[in-house]
Amino acid sequence: MRSDVMPGSAGGRIAREVKASSPARLLKSTTFLNKKKHQLMFKEQLYIIDKLEGPRLDEDLSSGLRNRREGVRDLMSFQEKQCNTPSSELNQVNSIVKHASDLLDNNMESEESETVEEEGFMSIAPLLQAHHAMEKMEEFVHKVWEGRWRVIPHDVLPDWLKDNDYLLHGHRPPMPSFRACLRSIFRIHTETLNIWTHLIGCLFFLGLGIFYMFRPNISFVAPVQEKVVFGAFFLGAILCLSFSWLFHTFYCHSENVSRVFSKLDYSGIALLIMGSFVPWLYYSFYCNPQPCFIYLLVVCVLGITAIIVSQWDYFATPQYRGVRAGVFVGLGLSGVVPTLHFMISEGFFRAATIGQIGWLFLMAALYITGAALYAARIPERFFPGKCDIWFHSHQLFHVLVVAGAFVHLHGVSNLQEFRHGVGGGCTDNDLL
Ligand SMILES: [Zn+2]
Numbered sequence: 001m002r003s004d005v006m007p008g009s010a011g012g013r014i015a016r017e018v019k020a021s022s023p024a025r026l027l028k029s030t031t032f033l034n035k036k037k038h039q040l041m042f043k044e045q046l047y048i049i050d051k052l053e054g055p056r057l058d059e060d061l062s063s064g065l066r067n068r069r070e071g072v073r074d075l076m077s078f079q080e081k082q083c084n085t086p087s088s089e090l091n092q093v094n095s096i097v098k099h100a101s102d103l104l105d106n107n108m109e110s111e112e113s114e115t116v117e118e119e120g121f122m123s124i125a126p127l128l129q130a131h132h133a134m135e136k137m138e139e140f141v142h143k144v145w146e147g148r149w150r151v152i153p154h155d156v157l158p159d160w161l162k163d164n165d166y167l168l169h170g171h172r173p174p175m176p177s178f179r180a181c182l183r184s185i186f187r188i189h190t191e192t193l194n195i196w197t198h199l200i201g202c203l204f205f206l207g208l209g210i211f212y213m214f215r216p217n218i219s220f221v222a223p224v225q226e227k228v229v230f231g232a233f234f235l236g237a238i239l240c241l242s243f244s245w246l247f248h249t250f251y252c253h254s255e256n257v258s259r260v261f262s263k264l265d266y267s268g269i270a271l272l273i274m275g276s277f278v279p280w281l282y283y284s285f286y287c288n289p290q291p292c293f294i295y296l297l298v299v300c301v302l303g304i305t306a307i308i309v310s311q312w313d314y315f316a317t318p319q320y321r322g323v324r325a326g327v328f329v330g331l332g333l334s335g336v337v338p339t340l341h342f343m344i345s346e347g348f349f350r351a352a353t354i355g356q357i358g359w360l361f362l363m364a365a366l367y368i369t370g371a372a373l374y375a376a377r378i379p380e381r382f383f384p385g386k387c388d389i390w391f392h393s394h395q396l397f398h399v400l401v402v403a404g405a406f407v408h409l410h411g412v413s414n415l416q417e418f419r420h421g422v423g424g425g426c427t428d429n430d431l432l
Contacts, residue, residue, distance in 0.1 A: 046073070149173055149180070151189050160255040163318055166377055167392055168385035172252040181250045190388055193395040194248040201402035202241035208409070209234030221424040226416065229282040233412065236275020237405050243268035244398070259313065266310035266324065272401075273331050274303035276363075276408050280335075283415035284342050284355060287426030295338045299331075306331050325375035332367055335360075354418050359411030363404045370400030 046069060151170045154162065158174060170190045175181055185195050212230055217223040247265035251258045277299045285292035306327050314320060339360065343351045351357045372378075374397040380387040387393075 149175060149184075158255075160258060161252060164377060164380070164392070164394070166380035166384045167388045170388040174254065175252050176254050178250065178253065181253050184252075185249055188389060190392070191248045191251065193390065194398055195245050197395060197398040197402060198241040198245040198248070201398075201405070202238055202245060204402075205234060205237045205241060205405070209238060219420060220416075221419055225282075229279040230412070230416075232278035233275045233409070236272040237409075240268035240272035241402070259316065262316040263311050266315065266328075267307045269328050270303045270306040270310070270331060272405065273306075273328065274299055276405070277335065279412040280360070280408070280415070281338060283412060283419055284338070286419060291338070291341060299334055302331050302334050321377075322375045325371040329368060329371045332364065335364075354415075356411040356414045356418075359407055359414070363408045363411065366400045366404035366407060370397040370404070373397055373400075 149172070152173050153169045154165055154167060154171060157171055161171065161174060167190050170188075172184055172187075172189050172191065175184065185192070185199075209231070212234065213227055220226045243261070243264040247258075247261035250261050277296065281292045281295050285295075309315060309327060310324075315324065339357065342355060343357065346355055373393045377393045380392045
């Protein structure tokens with residue numbers, strides 16, 4: 001395939017055009033380009049139908065192909081009408097797309113004239129060439145996107161991208177390309193810090209998790225068991241943080257992609273909470289495994305329920321922000337019962353010293369503060385438009401989640417060290 005399907009000058013022209021566009025028009029242009037791309041696909045279908053038709057076909061198949069051709073033509077004319085917009089800017093985009101389309105047509109014709117039918121079989125070369133031309137066109141549309149998009153205000157976002165109306169500007173437009181979304185993590189917009197806070201946090205926990213798994217067995221009382229319970233925590237943290245940064249990265253791809261990733265994001269929070277319980281319950285009820293198993297079972301049932309609830313499509317909508325915060329804070333607060341159990345049986349002093357309960361409270365305070373800021377959208381509700389890029393509630397929530405997970409890791413590491421210090425034995429009056 002020749003590389004001149006889309007000449008550089010045309011690319012430059014469309015880029016300048018897109019750059020000069022107002023955000024609302026920019027959105028219009030994308031839809032427009034998408035429609036044009038579809039038209040090229042229709043054209044390709046017509047081409048294939050033409051190639052398939054011939055004297056060798058029986059009547060049924062021929063009439064089927066004729067109907068299909070009519071259908072495709074109808075779709076094309078329908079889209080053509082939709083694409084008729086008076087804007088001179090869009091007309092220019094149109095002329096460039098038409099240029100690509102003409103090149104595609106010429107390419108098909110020239111290939112057709114060169115085609116030699118061998119022993120009655122149709123040569124596949126023109127079809128492949130046409131397909132390649134289509135791919136080039138698609139690549140071009142994506143390239144325009146990747147390099148040239150600009151941040152847009154909240155009010156021109158499509159409904160599925162409207163989440164927080166206190167963030168007035170700096171939003172990414174819808175970008176139906178995974179590559180464009182991935183590249184956007186290096187640009188400044190409302191999601192930049194949301195992505196990086198959890199991406200960096202994820203890498204830290206991944207590093208710490210690997211370090212922990214390779215610690216010498218001599219540092220543990222029961223190396224395999226202890227590595228499994230710590231592994232549950234690290235797995236929960238790594239999954240939560242990776243689902244989160246992936247969600248924030250691909251959120252603007254399309255409605256369906258954002259829906260899938262938001263469900264993963266919420267499930268990740270439940271996994272982090274469940275994983276956090278495992279080492280804490282293991283060490284806090286070390287000499288009393290029965291309540292340990294019961295509490296573990298309860299938190300797993302509640303966690304799985306939270307994951308099931310978060311698969312509901314409406315769960316991710318802005319109206320349910322408070323419900324979401326409530327579900328996860330509730331899941332975390334199910335830890336109140338084992339904490340009380342532990343404090344009553346150990347006494348406050350032992351719970352606070354060897355029981356590391358202070359770190360547990362600090363972790364709960366960080367998570368709850370984060371969830372409260374998230375639900376109430378503080379501080380941006382007091383300064384609409386001032387926290388679009390830096391310090392809006394979701395970023396603070398992310399930082400507090402990472403901090404809470406670190407605090408918890410510190411607390412359970414202290415519990416582990418204590419257990420290692422006293423050895424694995426349990427006496428009758430020694431619950432911990
Ligand atoms: Zn988030």
